[in-house]
Amino acid sequence: MSSVLHPVGPEDKGTYWRRRLVVVLVLVVVAALAVLGVRALTGSDDAAAQQPTKLDPSTVASGTTASPTGTPTGSPTGSPTASGTATGTATATDTASRTSGGACPAQSLSLTLTSDYSAYGPGKTVRLVLTVENTSQTTCSVEVGTAVRTFTASLDGRQVWSSADCQTQTASQVYDLEPGGRRAMPVTWSRQRSESGCPTGQPMVEPGNYTIDGSWNGVDAQPVTVALTS
Template structure:
């Protein structure tokens, strides 16, 4: 035991102690290397991957302290444009349309032919047209129109007023230049007030047909019945 604590030899005691210290250090280094080698051989792939994914603390700080790149898009945000449901123009009031004055209307009478063969019945059309520059209202229908036929002597042989089966009418708005028409087919039968049964057909020949609307009479129309 004394030789360990007090080395014996030709060299000094300090030299022996230094050699022993170096040997101990070398031994510790060898042991440490051996331990590291063993740990490297026995380390799992998961540990190696985790070690390879080390996070830079500066990146973490930047992520936590950085300001957001966009503003919120929720309901608390300020709108950037006008609402899409807002009307593009204010409503315009049309207001009531005044009745058509007599001077604002033109009444015309036409037929589908001027000459009719035996058994052919004339179709007559009465048209009311707005000739003014403003819209107006007019009552159009069987209650406001009358067709009359007279013979060559001027005697009345037929009138829609004698056998009026309907008095329907309706108020229409006539735009400037607009028109409404009323039509009737003359069966070539005579008629008298009260529309009695047993009326005879008119004789072949020339007849004058007139049409009126609300008291305004159109230009007469000549037809020939064969």
């Protein structure tokens, strides 16, 4: 202990103390560098752990799309997958339940025919709407394309117009209807007469109270009456 506090040797005491101070400083620097190195490694690991895992876009897309049988076509592979998997599974299951009913049977549907107005002034275009509603407790699909719906107008029992007379193209439109869901099928009538084959030059109809009929897939809706004035 005395040799540490009171160094002996040919050199003076100041030289020995300076040497000891240099050694202590070197040890302090080495220890500080070691601590910084450990912190740098630890911080890098923490930063890597905090980075969110990116989900594969193709996996997300397939996870939210149901196949015809209602089975998801893919599953998320990224981590974390808790919310992604839950969302994908829930969406696929919901889609499967919405399409599990197939085509809507006739007894599960109601059909309503309406007109925007009960009376139309001179030159006003008549707008009619057929609405189909799913009255069942099961989601099912309906075809509402132009090929399956027809509107007619009659005056005193004589048909003067049909939406099918001048229809040159038909389009298929299939939609899923949830319980209580509705789908509207609108059409406009310029008040011009029509005949089968759609001959040109047909005159406009005269004023009067017209009976409007609407049918969808062979089912007739309750007719409505509209007044056309001059």
